[in-house]
Amino acid sequence: MSDTDSGSVLSDHERTTIEAAAARIVPSDEGAGAREAGVIDYIEGLLAADDVDTDISPREKKEYANFILGGMGGRTEEQQATLFKLHGTGSRHLQAYRDGVRELDRAAAEVASGKDFRGLDDEGQDQVLTVLDERKDPFFTLLLTHTMEGFYGHPRHGGNKDRAGWEVLGYPGPSFPHGNEKPYGWYDANEPDEFAEEKKDRSS
Amino acid sequence: MAQHETVDVCIVGGGASGLVAAKELTEAGMTVCVLERGPWYKREDFALGDELMYKRRNFFWPTVELEPRTWRPNADSPSEVLSTKTQTFSNAMCVGGGTIHYSGLSWRFHESDFRVKSEDGPVAGTTIEDWPISYEDMEPFYEKAEWTVGVSGQGWSSPFDPPRKRDYPVGPAARNSPGAALERGARKLGLHPFPTPLAILTGDYDGRPGCIGKGMCSSYGCPVGAKSSTLESMLPKALATGRLEIRPLCLSREITLDRQGKASGVTYFNAEGEEEHQPARLVVMAAGGVETARLLLLSESARFPQGLANRSGLVGKNLMFHSPGVTLVVTFPEPLDGHKGTSSTRVLHDFYKTDTSRGFIRGGFMHPRAHGGDPIELALRPIHGKRWGQEHKDSMRETWRHYLHSHCTGESLPVESNAVDLDPDLTDCYGLPVARITYTSHENDVRLATYLGERSREIYEAAGATRIIVPKPETRKLHNHQMGSCRMGNDPESSVVDKWCRSHDVSNLFIVDASVFVTGAGLNPTLTIQANAFRVCDYMVTEAHKGNLIH
Ligand SMILES: Cc1cc2nc3c(=O)[nH]c(=O)nc-3n(C[C@H](O)[C@H](O)[C@H](O)COP(=O)(O)OP(=O)(O)OC[C@H]3O[C@@H](n4cnc5c(N)ncnc54)[C@H](O)[C@@H]3O)c2cc1C
Ligand code: SF4
Numbered sequence: 001m002s003d004t005d006s007g008s009v010l011s012d013h014e015r016t017t018i019e020a021a022a023a024r025i026v027p028s029d030e031g032a033g034a035r036e037a038g039v040i041d042y043i044e045g046l047l048a049a050d051d052v053d054t055d056i057s058p059r060e061k062k063e064y065a066n067f068i069l070g071g072m073g074g075r076t077e078e079q080q081a082t083l084f085k086l087h088g089t090g091s092r093h094l095q096a097y098r099d100g101v102r103e104l105d106r107a108a109a110e111v112a113s114g115k116d117f118r119g120l121d122d123e124g125q126d127q128v129l130t131v132l133d134e135r136k137d138p139f140f141t142l143l144l145t146h147t148m149e150g151f152y153g154h155p156r157h158g159g160n161k162d163r164a165g166w167e168v169l170g171y172p173g174p175s176f177p178h179g180n181e182k183p184y185g186w187y188d189a190n191e192p193d194e195f196a197e198e199k200k201d202r203s204s
Numbered sequence: 205m206a207q208h209e210t211v212d213v214c215i216v217g218g219g220a221s222g223l224v225a226a227k228e229l230t231e232a233g234m235t236v237c238v239l240e241r242g243p244w245y246k247r248e249d250f251a252l253g254d255e256l257m258y259k260r261r262n263f264f265w266p267t268v269e270l271e272p273r274t275w276r277p278n279a280d281s282p283s284e285v286l287s288t289k290t291q292t293f294s295n296a297m298c299v300g301g302g303t304i305h306y307s308g309l310s311w312r313f314h315e316s317d318f319r320v321k322s323e324d325g326p327v328a329g330t331t332i333e334d335w336p337i338s339y340e341d342m343e344p345f346y347e348k349a350e351w352t353v354g355v356s357g358q359g360w361s362s363p364f365d366p367p368r369k370r371d372y373p374v375g376p377a378a379r380n381s382p383g384a385a386l387e388r389g390a391r392k393l394g395l396h397p398f399p400t401p402l403a404i405l406t407g408d409y410d411g412r413p414g415c416i417g418k419g420m421c422s423s424y425g426c427p428v429g430a431k432s433s434t435l436e437s438m439l440p441k442a443l444a445t446g447r448l449e450i451r452p453l454c455l456s457r458e459i460t461l462d463r464q465g466k467a468s469g470v471t472y473f474n475a476e477g478e479e480e481h482q483p484a485r486l487v488v489m490a491a492g493g494v495e496t497a498r499l500l501l502l503s504e505s506a507r508f509p510q511g512l513a514n515r516s517g518l519v520g521k522n523l524m525f526h527s528p529g530v531t532l533v534v535t536f537p538e539p540l541d542g543h544k545g546t547s548s549t550r551v552l553h554d555f556y557k558t559d560t561s562r563g564f565i566r567g568g569f570m571h572p573r574a575h576g577g578d579p580i581e582l583a584l585r586p587i588h589g590k591r592w593g594q595e596h597k598d599s600m601r602e603t604w605r606h607y608l609h610s611h612c613t614g615e616s617l618p619v620e621s622n623a624v625d626l627d628p629d630l631t632d633c634y635g636l637p638v639a640r641i642t643y644t645s646h647e648n649d650v651r652l653a654t655y656l657g658e659r660s661r662e663i664y665e666a667a668g669a670t671r672i673i674v675p676k677p678e679t680r681k682l683h684n685h686q687m688g689s690c691r692m693g694n695d696p697e698s699s700v701v702d703k704w705c706r707s708h709d710v711s712n713l714f715i716v717d718a719s720v721f722v723t724g725a726g727l728n729p730t731l732t733i734q735a736n737a738f739r740v741c742d743y744m745v746t747e748a749h750k751g752n753l754i755h
Pocket of ligand 2: 404405414415416417418419420421422424425426427428429430431545546
């Protein structure tokens with residue numbers, strides 16, 4: 001499958017092209033962008049995930065999912081990871097990405113002859129992506145969705161490295177187990193609350 | 205096929221209604237088996253705070269590849285397979301069902317909701333009817349549901365509420381900033397906001413702790429045990445009787461009949477995909493408004509060629525999904541920090557009653573929500589000007605702490621052609637025909653949705669919002685409020701179950717989910733589903749003691 005030794009399902013060329021496109025979808029500025037947040041690692045993880053998807057019948061896939069969910073329950077990190085992959089559609093997406101990279105290169109050559117997508121400057125790359133976006137190219141929507149998932153999603157899936165995506169927003173991340181104290185925001189702190197003095201427990 | 209030992213009751217579906225029935229019936233001394241197609245997650249499984257896994261993958265739902273559903277607007281149009289996005293805004297398939305990840309808004313339907321036809325009918329193109337029961341019949345069971353499920357709120361705080369005898373067991377949830385913003389705008393307009401009644405504990409109650417306000421609440425499970433899902437509020441009590449067996453990952457495929465035409469049990473696929481049969485003296489359907497109808501239709505026989513309990517031909521018909529939105533996105537100059545707290549804390553019912561001068565009947569309400577902490581969802585919302593690039597990223601920075609989304613929930617009128625049936629062309633991974641949904645919102649529903657959107661806009665304008673996006677009404681293809689597909693009534697010709705939710709055709713078959721609703725009110729349905737399940741179980745237990753049900 002791969003033309004490198006990295007164990008990746010993508011070739012070097014595919015990998016770096018997707019990385020470059022993701023970096024235009026969430027560009028780096030004073031804060032991290034898709035590149036620093038490792039969005040490409042998230043996407044590669046997704047695409048590599050789905051051996052099970054291709055080889056077995058839907059019925060067997062269901063039984064396999066049940067097997068992971070049942071018994072001990074889908075509770076260990078490893079079980080959950082397997083389930084996550086099983087529910088992805090990596091193998092189908094892999095072909096879409098392969099074709100998508102070819103399409104990016106083809107469109108790039110139209111912008112500047114002799115160049116592939118990676119060879120364009122930021123402006124040229126934006127131009128290519130805009131063309132795909134405007135014609136509602138399904139690969140572009142897939143890439144956009146996965147880039148947002150990899151940038152703003154939970155770091156446990158390989159993207160959002162060091163919570164770089166959350167930092168851009170000023171989001172401290174999920175707050176379990178500590179929870180949140182009042183006030184939550186400006187309005188509940190400042191708007192009078194006529195129901196505030198309520199007694200909580202009425203059972204006694 | 206493996207046969208199990210006969211139980212008194214087999215319940216299909218372990219969600220909002222199924223586990224209420226499991227608790228009530230086991231506590232009354234019956235032996236019960238619950239068949240639940242999904243997994244049995246535990247509290248600690250909900251601890252990860254992972255938007256991707258819980259909300260965007262199939263943790264709660266089967267994949268559309270393995271278990272699809274289809275939709276078409278009307279019988280003359282081809283059907284399409286529902287997308288993952290639509291399917292994942294349906295109810296969870298796991299022990300606890302939709303109550304695992306619901307927002308917990310817990311309403312008593314208003315008195316007029318039980319008599320829509322006599323108040324506002326008839327309306328062309330609809331099948332509006334009065335319920336065979338009234339608010340007064342339901343009132344004691346609403347109270348029982350509030351105190352058994354564990355609902356927080358403040359009784360008598362809305363001038364529009366139906367009468368109640370007792371307050372909620374615990375006080376209302378801490379107000380969040382979206383709620384405070386609603387209050388600010390609503391008061392300026394002379395409206396009456398009040399604390400949202402929620403199936404979320406705000407302090408210790410019934411052995412469970414109060415909410416810690418952590419966000420990631422709606423669409424997520426609660427790792428604290430504060431959300432009053434049936435996993436938390438009903439299941440432990442049912443298990444404690446020693447009379448409940450719950451079988452997760454077991455998908456029911458047929459209700460079987462004996463020679464007299466009574467239900468004899470349920471055939472299902474176990475986790476390994478093998479067929480087993482659970483014999484039972486009574487069968488209770490609690491699989492939700494889409495799947496209960498599907499299962500009855502799948503259970504066809506020489507006696508019931510149109511599907512079980514379907515002599516009326518109404519199984520699957522009159523499906524109601526509530527009015528088609530709308531969901532506003534609103535930003536404010538100061539931070540709301542919607543990633544904290546539970547989602548809904550203030551609502552208003554000023555637009556609930558019929559006012560024919562508006563050009564439609566019935567009404568609904570609006571509830572501004574804290575987003576809970578879902579940055580991917582925000583990133584994919586079409587509100588940023590551009591879908592990607594620097595402009596998109598800047599917009600993310602500007603909106604994240606400052607936005608709320610505000611839902612409008614309104615009544616949808618029953619229309620006979622809005623229906624669930626079996627798709628003739630598509631099967632699931634077990635080879636069973638999937639549910640095909642035929643649905644187009646009635647014109648009244650669309651007007652109502654538009655109206656609620658406009659009133660919401662005024663409120664947020666008055667509250668000082670910087671930006672208010674009011675989209676057009678949605679195309680309803682599926683929803684997490686699934687009502688009406690086996691309506692209750694006194695006449696076997698025009699209803700599927702009687703007022704005790706017992707099949708007119710099969711005397712030991714009951715339905716306790718929202719399939720039995722005659723009309724859907726303009727309110728989230730679950731507390732009413734559960735109060736009704738308490739009512740039906742009360743009847744079943746009384747009848748059983750008289751020897752009329754179980755011999
Ligand atoms: C994000 C979200 C937020 C919500 N918020 C609210 C709210 O604030 N207030 C409110 O009132 N409602 C809310 N709801 C809706 C609420 O969850 C449902 O109304 C409620 O769960 C329906 O109860 P039920 O008993 O009919 O079905 P469910 O709770 O859906 O239970 C049905 C169960 O049956 C199982 N089942 C189905 N078919 C089969 C089969 N063939 N064999 C075996 N098992 C089967 C399913 O897996 C499921 O567990 C929300 C829903 C969602 C998705
Ligand atoms: S906000 Fe409260 S009720 Fe909701 S999941 Fe968190 S702790 Fe549970």
